[in-house]
Structures are given as C-alpha cells and as structure tokens.
Amino acid sequence: MWQQIISGLQAGSWYSLMALAMVLVLKATDVPNFAMAELGLFPAFCTWALIDGAHLSWWLAVPIGLLIGVALSVVVERTAIRPILAENHFATVLMTIAVFVVINAVVQLVWGSEPRKIDSPFAGSFTVAGQVVAYEQLLSIAAGLAVMAGLILFFRTPLGVRMQAIAEDRVTPRLLGVSVTTVFRTSWALAGAIATIALLLQGQASLLTDQNGSGLLIKGFVAATLGGFSSITGAFVGGLALGVAENLAGAYISTSSKTAIALLAIVVVLSIKPQGLFGRHQVREV
Amino acid sequence: MTPLALLSGSPRRVAGVAGAVAAALVLLALPGLVNPYLLFQACLVMVTATAGLGLVLIMGWSGQIALSQAGFLGVGAYATTYLVAQGWAWPLAAVTAGLVAALFGVLIGLPATRLRGFYLAIATLAFAELMIRVFVEATPVTGGIAGTAVQAVVLPGIDVDGSRWYLCLAVAAVTTAVVMRIGRVGLGRRLRVVRDAEIAAPSLGVSPMRTKLLAFALSAFIGGIAGALYAQCLSYLTPEIFDMGLLIEFLVIAFLGGVGYVAGPFLGAVVVVVLRDLLQDLGSWQRLVYGLILALAIAFLPRGLASLPARLRARRPAPPAPEPPPVSGQADLTGAAR
Amino acid sequence: MNALELSGIAVRFGGNEVLKGVDLAVGTGFTGLIGPNGAGKTTVFNVVTGYVRPVAGSVRIAGEPVRAGRPAVVARRGVRRTFQTPRLVAELSVEANVLAGLDAGLPPGGGLADFLGVSRGARTARERARELLDAFGLAARAAEPAGNLPLGSQKIVEVVRALAPRPRIVLLDEPAAGLSAADVDRMVAPLAEIGERDELSILIIEHDLELVSRLCPRVAALHFGRILADGTPAEVLAHPDVVKAYLGAGVATVDS
Numbered sequence: 001m002w003q004q005i006i007s008g009l010q011a012g013s014w015y016s017l018m019a020l021a022m023v024l025v026l027k028a029t030d031v032p033n034f035a036m037a038e039l040g041l042f043p044a045f046c047t048w049a050l051i052d053g054a055h056l057s058w059w060l061a062v063p064i065g066l067l068i069g070v071a072l073s074v075v076v077e078r079t080a081i082r083p084i085l086a087e088n089h090f091a092t093v094l095m096t097i098a099v100f101v102v103i104n105a106v107v108q109l110v111w112g113s114e115p116r117k118i119d120s121p122f123a124g125s126f127t128v129a130g131q132v133v134a135y136e137q138l139l140s141i142a143a144g145l146a147v148m149a150g151l152i153l154f155f156r157t158p159l160g161v162r163m164q165a166i167a168e169d170r171v172t173p174r175l176l177g178v179s180v181t182t183v184f185r186t187s188w189a190l191a192g193a194i195a196t197i198a199l200l201l202q203g204q205a206s207l208l209t210d211q212n213g214s215g216l217l218i219k220g221f222v223a224a225t226l227g228g229f230s231s232i233t234g235a236f237v238g239g240l241a242l243g244v245a246e247n248l249a250g251a252y253i254s255t256s257s258k259t260a261i262a263l264l265a266i267v268v269v270l271s272i273k274p275q276g277l278f279g280r281h282q283v284r285e286v
Numbered sequence: 287m288t289p290l291a292l293l294s295g296s297p298r299r300v301a302g303v304a305g306a307v308a309a310a311l312v313l314l315a316l317p318g319l320v321n322p323y324l325l326f327q328a329c330l331v332m333v334t335a336t337a338g339l340g341l342v343l344i345m346g347w348s349g350q351i352a353l354s355q356a357g358f359l360g361v362g363a364y365a366t367t368y369l370v371a372q373g374w375a376w377p378l379a380a381v382t383a384g385l386v387a388a389l390f391g392v393l394i395g396l397p398a399t400r401l402r403g404f405y406l407a408i409a410t411l412a413f414a415e416l417m418i419r420v421f422v423e424a425t426p427v428t429g430g431i432a433g434t435a436v437q438a439v440v441l442p443g444i445d446v447d448g449s450r451w452y453l454c455l456a457v458a459a460v461t462t463a464v465v466m467r468i469g470r471v472g473l474g475r476r477l478r479v480v481r482d483a484e485i486a487a488p489s490l491g492v493s494p495m496r497t498k499l500l501a502f503a504l505s506a507f508i509g510g511i512a513g514a515l516y517a518q519c520l521s522y523l524t525p526e527i528f529d530m531g532l533l534i535e536f537l538v539i540a541f542l543g544g545v546g547y548v549a550g551p552f553l554g555a556v557v558v559v560v561l562r563d564l565l566q567d568l569g570s571w572q573r574l575v576y577g578l579i580l581a582l583a584i585a586f587l588p589r590g591l592a593s594l595p596a597r598l599r600a601r602r603p604a605p606p607a608p609e610p611p612p613v614s615g616q617a618d619l620t621g622a623a624r
Numbered sequence: 625m626n627a628l629e630l631s632g633i634a635v636r637f638g639g640n641e642v643l644k645g646v647d648l649a650v651g652t653g654f655t656g657l658i659g660p661n662g663a664g665k666t667t668v669f670n671v672v673t674g675y676v677r678p679v680a681g682s683v684r685i686a687g688e689p690v691r692a693g694r695p696a697v698v699a700r701r702g703v704r705r706t707f708q709t710p711r712l713v714a715e716l717s718v719e720a721n722v723l724a725g726l727d728a729g730l731p732p733g734g735g736l737a738d739f740l741g742v743s744r745g746a747r748t749a750r751e752r753a754r755e756l757l758d759a760f761g762l763a764a765r766a767a768e769p770a771g772n773l774p775l776g777s778q779k780i781v782e783v784v785r786a787l788a789p790r791p792r793i794v795l796l797d798e799p800a801a802g803l804s805a806a807d808v809d810r811m812v813a814p815l816a817e818i819g820e821r822d823e824l825s826i827l828i829i830e831h832d833l834e835l836v837s838r839l840c841p842r843v844a845a846l847h848f849g850r851i852l853a854d855g856t857p858a859e860v861l862a863h864p865d866v867v868k869a870y871l872g873a874g875v876a877t878v879d880s
C-alpha cells in the first residue's frame with residue numbers, strides 16, 4: 001500500500017510537472033499545447049545522448065538538456081505559434097498537434113524506438129519504517145514541489161503579474177506598455193524547461209522511449225483538467241492525485257484499469273464539473 | 287429538369303454537366319481501367335473522404351473540435367465485422383454499426399456539448415484513447431490485441447476488388463449527397479448559427495445543445511459507416527489501427543482539403559493516400575512529412591485546398607472584392623464552460 | 625390585456641444589483657426604453673427573452689407567466705429580439721440568415737421534409753424572407769454573404785430575422801446605433817408599417833431621443849435598475865429625475 005502510494009506520488013510528480021507546463025502556456029498565451037510533452041522529449045533524448053554517447057557527467061548534461069528544452073520551446077513559439085495566434089484558436093490547437101507530430105517523428109528518426117535509460121547519480125534506495133524508498137522517487141517528488149513553489153513565487157514577480165494580465169486581456173496591458181512578446185517567450189521558455197524536467201525524471205527513473213511524450217501528454221492534460229486549467233496548485237494536486245489513483249487501481253483492481261483511470265477521470269470530471277475540480281466558473285456575456 | 291433542358295443551358299453549364307457525367311463514367315468503369323493496386327488506393331480515398339465528411343459536419347460547420355473520429359471509425363469497423371460474422375448482411379450490419387457509433391457519439395456529445403474549445407478537444411481525445419482500451423479488452427467481439435479477420439463482401443458477378451470499389455464508391459457518393467444537402471437546408475444553417483452566433487441561437491428558437499448533439503450523432507454515424515468500409519480495405523482489424531496516427535491523418539485530410547467544404551475531404555484524401563503510398567517504406571519520415579504538411583497547411587492555407595478557387599476568383603476582378611470573412615472564429619476556445 | 629408585463633423584476637450579478645424591481649407593461653405599437661449607459665436596459669431584454677433569471681418578479685406574455693432560463697421556449701412563444709451588436713453568420717447569405725429566424729417554426733419532423741426538399745413550410749419561409757428583404761430594400765443583396773454587408777445593413781438584417789416568424793412581441797436593442805440617417809429611414813419606415821399592419825408590440829431601446837420621440841407614443845426611462853418615468857415622450861423627457869439622470873449620468877455612475 002505505502003509502496004503504491006510512493007510510486008504513485010513519483011509518477012504523479014511527472015504528471016504534475018507536465019500539467020504545470022501546460023497551465024503556464026495556457027495562462028500566458030491562451031494556447032492548449034498538445035506539443036508540450038514532445039517539447040520535453042527531444043531535450044531528454046539529447047541529454048541521454050550527451051551522457052551515454054558523449055560521456056558527459058550528469059551534472060553537465062542536465063543543464064545543457066534544460067537549455068535545449070528552453071531553446072526548442074522558444075523557437076516553436078516564435079516560428080509556428082505566434083504567426084497564427086491572431087488567426088483563430090482552432091488553427092493554433094491544430095498547429096500544436098502538427099508540432100507534436102514533427103518532433104515525435106524527428107525523435108524516432110534520430111534515436112529509433114528502443115527504450116533508453118538516463119544514468120543518474122541518484123541510483124539506490126534507503127529504508128524507512130520497513131518501506132523501501134528510492135532516491136529517484138524522492139528526487140521526482142522534490143522536483144515537483146520545487147517547481148510548483150517556484151511558479152507560485154514567479155507569478156508574484158512583476159513579470160509574472162504581467163503574464164497573468166496578458167492572459168486575461170490582450171489589449172489593456174499593451175496600453176500599459178507590457179510587451180506581449182516578452183511574456184509569450186518567457187512562458188514558453190519556462191514551460192519547455194519544466195517539460196524537460198518531467199521527461200528527464202521519467203527517463204532516469206524508468207525508461208525513455210519515443211512514446212513517453214504522448215503518454216505524459218494525456219496524463220498532463222488530465223491533471224491540468226482536474227485542476228481546472230487556471231490554478232497552479234490545482235494542476236499540481238491533480239497530477240499527484242492521478243498518479244496515486246492510477247497506482248492503487250493498478251495494484252488492487254487490474255493492470256489494464258491503470259490506463260483507463262486517467263481517461264475515465266477526464267470524461268467524468270468534465271461532464272460533472274466542466275470547469276475542473278479547482279477551476280473558477282466563467283461568466284458569459286450576452 | 288429534362289436532359290434537353292440541361293443541354294440548352296449556357297456553354298459553361300453544359301461543360302459542367304458533361305464533366306460530371308464523364309467523371310461518373312470513369313469512376314464506374316474504374317475497375318476495368320486501372321490495376322487492382324491503384325483501385326485499392328482509390329478505395330482508400332473514398333473511405334478517408336467519407337470519414338472526413340463527418341469532420342466537415344462537426345468541425346467545419348458546427349465548429350466543435352472533436353478529436354474522436356478515429357474512435358468512431360473503430361466502433362464501426364469492429365461492429366460491422368462482428369455482425370457480419372454473426373450472419374448479418376453487410377448493408378444491415380454497416381448501418382447498425384453506424385447507429386452504434388452514433389450512440390457513442392451522443393454519449394460523448396452529452397458532456398461535450400457543455401464544454402467548449404480545448405476542453406472539448408481533450409475530452410474527445412480521451413474518449414478516442416479510451417475506445418482503444420475498449421477494443422483491446424473486449425476480446426469476444428474484437429479479438430483483443432490479436433485482432434480479428436474481416437469477411438470480404440463480394441457482389442454477385444464481380445470480383446473482390448471490384449466489389450470493394452463499388453461499395454466504397456456508393457457509400458461515398460451517398461454520404462457526399464447527404465452532407466451537401468445538409469449544408470443547404472435548415473440543419474446546415476442551424477449548425478453555423480450555433481457555431482458563429484451561439485448566443486443568438488436560442489433567441490431564434492434553436493437549441494445549441496440539441497444542435498451540437500445532432501452534429502455529434504451525425505458525424506459519428508458517418509464515421510461508423512466509414513469504419514465499416516475501412517474494415518473492407520484492411521481485411522484484418524487490430525486496436526492500434528485506430529490510434530492517434532489515424533486521427534492525425536484525418537486532421538491532415540480535413541485541414542489540407544478545407545474543413546468547411548464538401549470537396550475538401552476528397553482533395554485531402556487524394557493527397558494523403560498518394561503520400562502514404564509514396565512514403566510507406568520510409569517509416570518515421572512519413573509522419574515527419576505529415577506533420578510538416580499539416581503545419582504548412584494551417585500556416586499558409588487556413589481554409590484548405592478547396593478554398594483556392596474562391597480565393598483566386600475573389601482576387602481577379604479589378605476592384606478587389608473584400609476577402610471572404612475569416613473562418614469565423616469557429617470554436618471559441620477562450621471560455622471553458624458556460 | 626398587455627402583450628408583455630414585467631412586475632417587480634430584480635436581477636443581481638454577484639453583488640451588483642442591476643435591476644431593482646422593474647414594472648413595465650408593453651402594449652401594441654412602439655414602446656421606447658431609454659436610459660443612460662449601464663442602466664440595465666439590455667438586462668431587461670435578457671430577462672424577457674429568458675437569457676437571465678431574475679431573483680424576483682415575474683414576466684407574463686399575453687397574460688401567461690414565462691419560465692426563466694428557457695430562451696428557445698420564449699422565442700417559440702412569439703417573442704423575438706435583436707442584439708446590441710449584430711449576431712449573424714458571416715459566411716451564410718443574407719437570405720439564409722433570415723431563414724435561420726424561421727427554422728424553429730417548422731412542424732415536428734419538418735427537418736426530414738426540408739432535407740428531402742418537399743417541405744411546404746420551407747418554401748413559404750423562403751417567400752416570407754424575400755418579401756421582408758424586399759420591404760427593407762435588401763432584396764438585391766439577398767444572395768451575398770452577410771459578412772460582406774456594412775454594419776448598418778447587418779443590423780437591418782437582424783431586424784428582418786426577428787420579424788420573419790411573425791412574432792407578437794419584438795425587442796430591438798439599439799437598432800439605429802451606428803446607422804446612417806438614410807439607413808435609419810430605410811429601417812424605420814417598413815418597420816412602422818409592418819408593426820401597424822401586424823399589430824406588433826415593439827419594445828425598442830434607443831439612445832437617439834429624437835427618434836424615440838418620433839416613433840414611440842410611449843416611453844419608459846430606466847436608471848440604475850429602476851423605472852424613473854413612464855408616459856408620453858414629452859412627459860418623460862421633461863420629468864426632473866430623467867433630466868437629472870441624463871445630465872448627471874457621468875457623475876452618477878461614479879458615485880454609485
């Protein structure tokens with residue numbers, strides 16, 4: 001039971017991170033990003049290559065991987081998303097799907113479909129009250145907590161406040177001299193780094209394959225939806241809850257129920273409370 | 287209108303009618319004109335275009351981002367195959383399968399009509415993924431991971447390839463006619479009112495909820511029927527056929543062709559089937575090319591290939607006519623729920 | 625009996641009391657509803673048409689109470705409205721936009737007959753749409769996409785769409801705002817004629833007080849969610865509270 005909960009919290013942290021990245025992009029640019037997980041997958045594979053192929057140390061390779069994640073997100077935002085943002089949201093959603101397909105295909109072309117494992121200095125485990133806890137598990141949970149806390153603090157800084165203002169109203173902040181470009185770029189850059197962290201953690205605790213992205217994408221969406229897509233804490237709690245629920249269902253119901261839980265959760269939550277468990281109700285203009 | 291009256295029309299009209307008749311004759315005679323491989327490719331065009339017509343209804347006209355069409359195709363394919371194996375006649379099995387898909391469409395549509403924009407996209411995507419789990423688990427009907435074989439339909443006096451072609455052609459033709467007609471009558475109007483002027487709809491006595499639900503049911507029905515045909519082309523069904531890859535293909539078809547136009551899915555389907563054939567040995571390159579085409583289509587041709595004639599025509603006259611209105615907001619992704 | 629009767633209507637959005645007990649009776653002919661910006665005029669329309677649920681009070685159409693929250697039902701009972709900003713389908717033709725106003729009138733099962741092209745209702749609907757577009761001088765542009773029309777003409781199309789199903793009660797939300805003088809005449813003349821011929825009850829929100837005085841034998845002035853005055857245009861416009869509301873609108877909104 002405890003074992004299940006700990007692994008649930010570990011996986012849940014990855015989902016939380018993914019959800020946080022999505023919420024970040026959504027809050028600032030109002031784009032639901034279907035490419036979010038792939039934006040972390042590519043840099044995670046790069047990191048693996050740096051460690052496994054170029055024999056760099058983990059401490060060097062991971063920062064480089066994060067930088068690649070930031071750069072990739074910024075480039076995608078600039079070249080694919082921003083030019084069509086004025087078009088309509090429909091086009092933007094599909095563009096993120098197109099980016100998803102392209103990055104995934106590139107990963108497949110470069111690294112094939114074999115599973116990889118990122119070697120990290122955090123192998124091993126310790127025992128607490130008769131329960132075995134892996135250092136990786138602690139690392140994932142700590143990283144999730146740290147990123148959430150960091151984001152909450154970030155949204156209190158002047159830039160963070162502006163980002164929120166822009167998400168809610170595109171015109172007024174511009175009149176006040178807030179640069180939309182800066183806000184867009186910052187949010188995508190941060191989200192790229194967070195998505196990379198999620199995939200790195202998954203890649204060093206379990207395995208890294210070209211399929212990890214789509215798996216985490218759905219989980220991240222579920223977590224963000226549970227959280228209502230507007231709240232950082234909501235997204236974080238949503239991810240942890242999903243991870244734990246999945247692991248418990250996998251252990252006590254059946255392994256195949258594990259995948260179904262996330263999908264059922266999303267359909268049920270959206271039908272009962274369309275604005276998510278933590279979301280605010282939005283008022284419509286007549 | 288008598289044929290004579292048609293012939294007495296303007297030369298352009300006569301040319302149009304003559305072209306249509308010639309095209310119909312070529313399509314009918316196709317099994318004698320091309321080799322079985324090309325004929326099979328033509329079948330795939332008809333099947334994917336039929337499925338795409340469902341997307342014209344739901345995404346193009348009712349403006350809902352529904353990412354569930356691959357799931358409906360799967361429902362249609364498995365249900366038809368199962369019913370035929372139970373001894374049902376194919377047409378009856380296919381229509382029943384379409385109704386089953388429509389039922390699923392209403393099931394997903396019920397919560398989905400309360401959602402807007404990306405919430406709808408996510409819910410429908412989750413539904414499609416859930417359907418794959420169902421196909422894996424429902425072993426007695428679907429054969430699970432191992433899959434199930436499809437019994438080929440053979441029309442009297444025609445070989446298997448020819449039968450498949452006429453089946454696909456007939457279904458695609460009927461679906462096209464029905465969807466075109468829907469676009470012109472009250473239902474087509476109501477779909478667009480709900481898309482572009484949802485707030486005004488109830489004041490016209492039109493229920494947005496019921497209209498959206500109808501759009502879901504109809505597009506799912508069309509998806510189910512397309513699935514029944516797709517099964518004929520595949521001859522063996524496994525769950526992963528209906529995964530995200532198929533969905534992406536549909537999105538390419540719908541957007542490359544033009545999601546608001548009946549001709550759109552056919553244009554898109556021709557491109558996709560030709561590409562798939564050209565790139566089939568290239569594995570991941572195929573997906574890369576799909577992704578790039580989708581991205582380019584969205585960036586440079588947001589209303590699709592089918593919008594090109596209208597755009598060119600709009601450009602020709604001396605005082606440039608105002609650009610057609612932008613693809614009218616379609617779905618409003620900013621608000622979550624009502 | 626009055627076509628439309630509001631009694632004690634109160635509406636609150638969060639803590640914002642927008643209507644505070646509105647009583648209003650609308651009979652045959654034109655009735656004007658005036659008031660400064662934010663007075664709650666559009667909200668009155670939203671309550672009548674079922675878009676907004678009042679926290680107190682009742683709405684009666686021809687003496688029958690209306691259940692709030694069912695706008696489509698209200699529409700089918702012969703109440704039609706326009707919107708402050710026109711809400712047309714840009715890509716559909718002008719005629720199709722008017723036909724959209726007639727769709728709900730088809731008998732049950734009419735959808736199938738319409739689909740098969742054998743619906744008599746659909747044919748008479750087309751005739752009705754042509755006749756009205758003709759009356760409002762838009763027949764020549766009937767086949768054009770509505771989005772191509774200038775805003776003024778779009779507002780007229782909305783009025784035509786509201787009139788098409790021969791409603792009993794028509795609510796027009798600032799129909800003349802943004803229209804040229806010529807467009808105003810093009811809309812008002814046929815509207816007055818049809819209103820008289822069909823004995824319609826027309827409630828019209830309008831800021832152009834000259835137009836209101838000309839068109840409406842009766843006017844009600846709304847301010848901060850209350851009816852300040854109700855009577856002939858001359859009476860209402862001379863009413864001291866109304867004068868104060870209009871002159872002091874800027875000040876009043878600030879200290880509310």
Ligand SMILES: Nc1ncnc2c1ncn2[C@@H]1O[C@H](COP(=O)(O)OP(=O)(O)OP(=O)(O)O)[C@@H](O)[C@H]1O
Nearest residue numbers: 284285286637642660661662663664665666667668
């Ligand atoms: N759906 C709503 N939610 C919250 N507040 C609303 C809503 N609708 C209207 N209001 C508020 O109610 C008040 C009255 O609005 P209303 O639109 O009825 O005014 P109006 O008299 O039509 O003004 P105008 O002349 O500017 O059209 C305004 O302060 C407005 O902000």
Ligand SMILES: [Mg+2]
Nearest residue numbers: 665666667708
């Ligand atoms: Mg108003």
